[in-house]
Amino acid sequence: MFHQPIEAPSTALVRPVRLTVMQGQARVSGDPRVELTTVLGSCIACCLFDATSNVGGMNHFLLAEPKGGRGVDEHYGAYLMEVLINEMLAYGATRPAMRAHLYGGANMHSGMTRIGSANAAFATAFLEQERIPLVRSSLGGNQARRVDFRPARGQARLRLVDDTVAPQPIERPAATRGDVELF
Template sequence: MPGDYFFGQYEGKLLTVLGSCVAVTLWHPRLNLSALTHFLLPGGKRFDPEDTHYGQAVFAQLQLDMARFGTHPSEYQKGLFGGGTQLQPKQGSNLNVASKNVRFACEQFAELGWQINQQALGGSYRRISLDARTGKITCTDLQDPNQLRIRA
């Protein structure tokens, strides 16, 4: 769900549905660690490092969790998804949340020196499934708003 954050070992599939939000995925093949995040906005006026509704907190928490498990970011397969919109924003508008989210996430990856192994940014809404056992990510474009429900 929006604002949810998972990092750890899991024996199944992690799922989320994205509109203008952005998800970061991580998978560590040797330790079988997975991460799936879902942030709504790049940051808030008052930064709360535990509020993963915001991208600032997500990237801070991912780094803390990697360190907590004694791992390095280069050991992970990384994905970046979301920032979709079903509406065309007004040209020059600074109110396009999807674009702001995508720009923020890409800037964070660049600043941290992280390579994106798989991505689907912009465009339509999506359902993301991360198989925590294998690291396989399935990204499905959603055209019908009725598909925006999470199904196992």
């Protein structure tokens, strides 16, 4: 079921047009038939909407900010958050009316760098700095998420992806002395 933070327009969603938002992308629409979708692990999806202009959008970023002075590109939240806001403004949204949802930021593998936590902290701080209210979020944990977002209405549906759906790692026997392991 879609979470509906605002009164929806009376136009029923007929034959939805599903658009996948991949890593490094931002998409914006005011078409009530459009549904944006993505699957997240440690990545973050920010869904913005403006209820007064019925415009919304979603981005999907892999990492928060580059390390070591490297340039910012489409894989970083520092870039894609600005792209999403600017696209929203180009479609007629106003900054004071924007509201946000944040999803993702899971730490998928124990013992590895907590990239998901860093991404979630970045996205939350970015919205606070830009004074965009966060009205809904599902961040952290260790499960992947599937997010469907109807941008013109600000409606979102979140589903956690069960670990049994993901392929399990293949255990290979340890190489003994003199054996060669090809990979």
